[in-house]
Amino acid sequence: MGKHWADFQYEIYLNGMTGAVPRLPTDLTRLEELTEQRLGPGPVGYVAGSAGDGSTARANRAALKRHRIVPRMLRDVHERDLSVEVLGRALPAPLALAPVGVLSIMHPDAESAAARAAAAQGVPFVLSSASSTPMEQVAEAMGDAERWFQLYWPKDPEVALSFLNRAKAAGYTALVVTLDTPLLAWRPRDLDQAYLPFLHGVGTANYFTDPAFQAGLAKPVHEDPNAAVMHFVGMFADPGKTWPDLVFLREHWDGPIVLKGVLHPDDARAAADAGMDGVVVSNHGGRQVAGSIAAAEALPGVVKAVGDRLTVLFDSGIRTGDDIVKALALGARAVLVGRPYVYGLGLDGQAGVEHVIRCLLAELDLTLALSGHAGPGTLSRADLIDGAGESV
Numbered sequence: 515m516g517k518h519w520a521d522f523q524y525e526i527y528l529n530g531m532t533g534a535v536p537r538l539p540t541d542l543t544r545l546e547e548l549t550e551q552r553l554g555p556g557p558v559g560y561v562a563g564s565a566g567d568g569s570t571a572r573a574n575r576a577a578l579k580r581h582r583i584v585p586r587m588l589r590d591v592h593e594r595d596l597s598v599e600v601l602g603r604a605l606p607a608p609l610a611l612a613p614v615g616v617l618s619i620m621h622p623d624a625e626s627a628a629a630r631a632a633a634a635q636g637v638p639f640v641l642s643s644a645s646s647t648p649m650e651q652v653a654e655a656m657g658d659a660e661r662w663f664q665l666y667w668p669k670d671p672e673v674a675l676s677f678l679n680r681a682k683a684a685g686y687t688a689l690v691v692t693l694d695t696p697l698l699a700w701r702p703r704d705l706d707q708a709y710l711p712f713l714h715g716v717g718t719a720n721y722f723t724d725p726a727f728q729a730g731l732a733k734p735v736h737e738d739p740n741a742a743v744m745h746f747v748g749m750f751a752d753p754g755k756t757w758p759d760l761v762f763l764r765e766h767w768d769g770p771i772v773l774k775g776v777l778h779p780d781d782a783r784a785a786a787d788a789g790m791d792g793v794v795v796s797n798h799g800g801r802q803v804a805g806s807i808a809a810a811e812a813l814p815g816v817v818k819a820v821g822d823r824l825t826v827l828f829d830s831g832i833r834t835g836d837d838i839v840k841a842l843a844l845g846a847r848a849v850l851v852g853r854p855y856v857y858g859l860g861l862d863g864q865a866g867v868e869h870v871i872r873c874l875l876a877e878l879d880l881t882l883a884l885s886g887h888a889g890p891g892t893l894s895r896a897d898l899i900d901g902a903g904e905s906v
């Protein structure tokens with residue numbers, strides 16, 4: 515028997531008897547606007563923003579909305595269990611927090627608060643290479659809770675190797691290698707506000723604390739921060755990388771490796787052929803290729819190509835429990851959520867992130883049960899039809 519995620523719903527109703535309502539809305543699509551009111555346009559512009567005219571982020575939502583769940587009745591759903599096995603580990607629910615850089619623009623406790631929230635709810639935390647807190651400090655905040663490290667594969671192999679060794683020593687079990695960001699895309703909201711936290715040395719903690727990174731600087735970071743920032747900018751990603759380069763990661767990382775940002779079935783096959791363990795079907799929340807295929811449109815093709823060989827994860831556009839049901843029915847093993855938890859962090863720190871996790875999983879549990887499923891295992895493509903679509 516798994517955790518009773520739907521109890522959160524009762525807890526809210528029971529608190530309501532004394533007139534108390536939740537501190538944050540339970541419709542997570544409302545969090546962006548609230549966060550903007552609270553924190554202002556700079557940081558929220560960075561989080562909410564996406565590539566080009568923003569239509570790819572909207573397409574992610576529309577593609578999920580186009581699928582409609584066909585509920586089934588009179589199936590025993592009184593005992594439910596959302597647990598799944600992902601990359602050889604048992605997770606209490608098919609959800610992880612996506613890697614998101616520079617969380618200090620949202621809250622002073624930044625990644626540590628988000629990681630503690632994930633740990634408290636038993637959900638894996640994926641730490642970004644571009645975190646505002648060094649990976650060791652985030653690990654310490656989590657105890658032995660499940661954590662994965664997202665790699666922006668640095669140009670300098672010594673720094674790459676050092677990141678892998680540090681992540682391993684700090685207890686990160688899986689490596690999530692993001693392929694879709696060899697360059698930062700054209701993002702008008704950031705350009706128009708000239709908002710790029712890295713240029714101020716925010717989101718560079720893993721680099722600035724790294725001995726191999728420091729070895730490439732003429733002066734210590736604190737003596738010449740601008741030079742350190744420029745060294746970071748030149749190092750952070752490498753648009754020259756190709757598939758054969760994955761051998762380096764396979765050689766130096768013992769645990770599971772997941773490639774994030776895969777949208778084409780042939781790239782998924784290449785990942786399997788390169789000895790990878792999984793892929794995240796993702797278009798980076800619509801932040802990289804403007805006009806890209808929606809992530810949910812890409813999911814079935816990738817599952818068909820490699821579903822029997824790789825763990826297929828999904829992100830980009832998950833906002834509700836029914837979105838998760840749809841991604842699982844399309845063949846994802848679990849999903850990652852990005853912006854909603856980041857807004858939760860901005861609004862209420864660790865508690866805000868826990869609120870987001872609990873809302874998503876309570877709604878997932880209830881939607882599954884009401885659709886005739888006692889857990890994710892019985893979902894299949896047959897539980898969905900293509901609806902007429904809807905404006906979102």
Ligand SMILES: Cc1cc2nc3c(=O)[nH]c(=O)nc-3n(C[C@H](O)[C@H](O)[C@H](O)COP(=O)(O)O)c2cc1C
Nearest residue numbers: 561612613614615642692798799830831851852853
């Ligand atoms: C502010 C922000 C920063 C991000 N930083 C990273 C990052 O450092 N590494 C990474 O792999 N993905 C990053 N992403 C992408 C997320 O991991 C994820 O793919 C995306 O947010 C999922 O879409 P969603 O926000 O619609 O849930 C970032 C996303 C946002 C919104």
Ligand SMILES: O=C(O)C(=O)c1ccccc1
Nearest residue numbers: 614615616644695717801
């Ligand atoms: O903003 C992003 O989407 C992102 O992935 C990123 C890139 C560089 C540093 C931090 C985050």
